[in-house]
Amino acid sequence: MEDMVVVRKEGLYCVPGDFYIDPWRPVARAVITHAHADHARMGHAHYLASAPGAGILRARLGADIHLQALDYEESITHNGVRLSLHPAGHVLGSAQLRMEWQGCIWVASGDYKLEADGTCTAFAPVRCHTFITESTFGMPIYRWQPQAEIFEDINRWWRANAAEGRASVLFCYSFGKAQRILHGIDPGIGPIVCHGAVEPLNRLYREAGVFLPPTATVGEAEATRRGKSNAYAGSLIIAPPSAAGSPWMRRFGDYSDAFASGWMRLRGTRRRRAVDRGFVLSDHADWPALQEAIAASSAERVIVTHGQVATMVRWLQQNGLDARAFTTEYGDDDADDSSAAPPATAQEQPGHA
């Protein structure tokens, strides 16, 4: 049988449906799994995305894009292909795309995470014949601790800094990771200040009904605390990695800095970052979760995209699956997080994590 999804120079292409999935070049019809920049690009004539992610997509790509939004599990038929979106648990609005045509089912996962975090609908496995999976952390060295332990580590670090009269600056990706941290930490420790890249996303999350503790921008914080010498002592500052080393940081005086990312699992990466602390917190599935998701899909064929492609393909083949790779341009995310990852190679193109 012909493949339902192939790679074209524009992106992943659904042949019978005549549409693209997260294309990296402008096309007529694009289905967007989630609003991270390497998956949701500008310039497509028509967009289809999940209803919970519509607000963020419009905020990032423009209010005037031609966007059709689908609720999770809701299905439509396009050129004979039955389409539906299912929660991927990655960030607000993230979805797996299910495509059914002539009795054959393919699922494109986009990016996903299995651990439910309360800031987006939890991942739901979808049974299919062919599963297109990411592999950002597709190596056995990547195993996450439960997030509650990581949040407790962050709280302890923040509390200790506050006790010593220092500010705590936590660098993380501004869409998804920042809100997950805000949702998970103990807001009783002190005031929370967010960078200008983070605050608009907080607003969108709150509008979508996600609980986030009160936050302020530096402008707001400084308006109320003007004149105090150590205005930020005891505060937690959430900022994108690109803010590190910028003049924006000077206002915080004495501070301890940290970085939250799955890449912090490796000591080498963490030490290269040269921050005081590295918190291992990822929006992607770790090695065991990737295996679990693949098994839960019950797919016999697996196609691996961005990440540890060669390793995953070989491992899956060894375990009796029909596995191969798609070469994509995913994983090459916004500049503010790609620098956190180990350098990219042909096989490993890490993105936000």
Next chain:
Amino acid sequence: MREFSRLYAELDATTSTTRKLAALQDYFQRADAADAAWAVYFLAGGKPRQAVPTGLLKQCAMAYAQIDEWLFEECYHSVGDLAETIAHILPPPTRTSDFGLAYWMLERIAPLRGAEPEVIRSALFAAWDELDWQGRFLLAKLIGGGFRVGVSRLLVTRALAAVAQLDPKLLAQRMVGWTDGRARPDAERFARLIGPDDGQDHRLQGGQPYPFFLAHPLIEHPRQLGPVGQWQIEWKYDGIRAQLVRRHGSNWLWSRGEELITERFPELAALDLPDGTVIDGEIVIRLPDSGQQAERVAPFADLQKRIGRKNLTARMLGELPAGLIAYDLLEQDGHDLRGLPQQERRARLEQLVQRHAAPALMLAPQIVAADWDALEQLRATSRQRGVEGMMLKQVDAHYGIGRTRNVGTWWKWKVDPYSIDAVLIYAQAGHGRRASLYTDYTFAVWDTPAEAGGERKLVPFAKAYSGLTDAEIAVVDQTIRKTTIEKFGPVRSVRPSMVFEIGFEGIALSTRHKAGIAVRFPRILRQRVDKSVDQADTLDNLRALLPSSPVTESEEDAQPAQQDH
């Protein structure tokens, strides 16, 4: 183990000296004395022998994690550290335990040495069942024998001194010899280490040496150091820095790494000196015409042949006789002379060497010059003399501890390194902080000059992995990924496109290197973005740097083996 792994994590997590010091003090205040004794051993740089062969450790980890060797290797290449790789791939533990570091060292790790593979396997599995990530990481490090902590010995000394409320100098003295494998760290030793000052410490027991006084590199011209007459000037020898201790009729020879190396140098073990004498100097290989003033000595490569041999044959002792070039006297008649001015110690040293003349005991000649300019001209002859440059010692300097400068200073004024423009042809990912970044490079020169015409080949001659900043490495890393021709395991061959100026300290003929040449301490001086690959140097350019009387390179690799001043 949990206490020690927490300390390790804290030391590993911060670059701040203040925080490291606080973490160390906190640990030593709370730790059990037997555990603390082992902690001091490791923190001060102690390296026990490997308890389990690396291959077996790997096999066991793969079996426990149920992954194949290829997958393990992929993981290792991403992580760049064996112990860390093992800690990452193991599934979560099934239970918890909390035994101390001493228990792990003595009861769990020591019995593995030389045990049957099956015994080792079940012992490792049991250990992994009960240790968390940090514990497993440390266990693999402790077993593997290559444990290193990112903390200076000075800092450990300061922390212990603060906890014991003692003078750090006294603690430094007590710490000498701690990492020597023959004395086992235990609670009693730790108690003595931090015990109150009973005034007996100045009387050194047995063959203990003094903490070495270390020199600082002189970057600027010495003119800023004031009148040349205020300095005692010697050649900087390329040998092994050592203290020869004579007490109770016996000699002890200590390397600067505080390793006891007496057996390696029977010539020095046999030197007859008065009891209560400690000489600081440099071990070198003598030439027939070395003389009492060490005018000429054999190249370091010859010394390496001696270091590399377990059994010293009479023939080797005859062909490569070792000697000590004495340059300081730290103890005489059992009295600590370190508080005397440099020139006073020198005068006493001269008398001593004269009185106890022996071929294996030489005196470092003093270099006398009218002014700094004359001295600079003399320094230019360093290479012909087979030395690395000059040592400048303040005439009134006391003999300090480590790299201190509060009681006078020693400067090392080295000659500029040799340099050659070479092409990067292979790259390998680094380790630790440089894991998954291509940081270890192989450099090559052309086999024939461009004018010779015809097909030219690049011949590899050196590997280097230091000298670039992180930002420069990032750029080179990107180019390597873009110009990769082939991958062989962790190594990539690249299309020649980058030229670097490579510096090195020594050069010798070699039968084991493709280029027929081995260089010492190769490092990257800078990238020559102004040069194309065709303009890189040739083998002839390299050969032209060889000393006029060629020396063959040793069996040991041309890598830094001795410790620098």
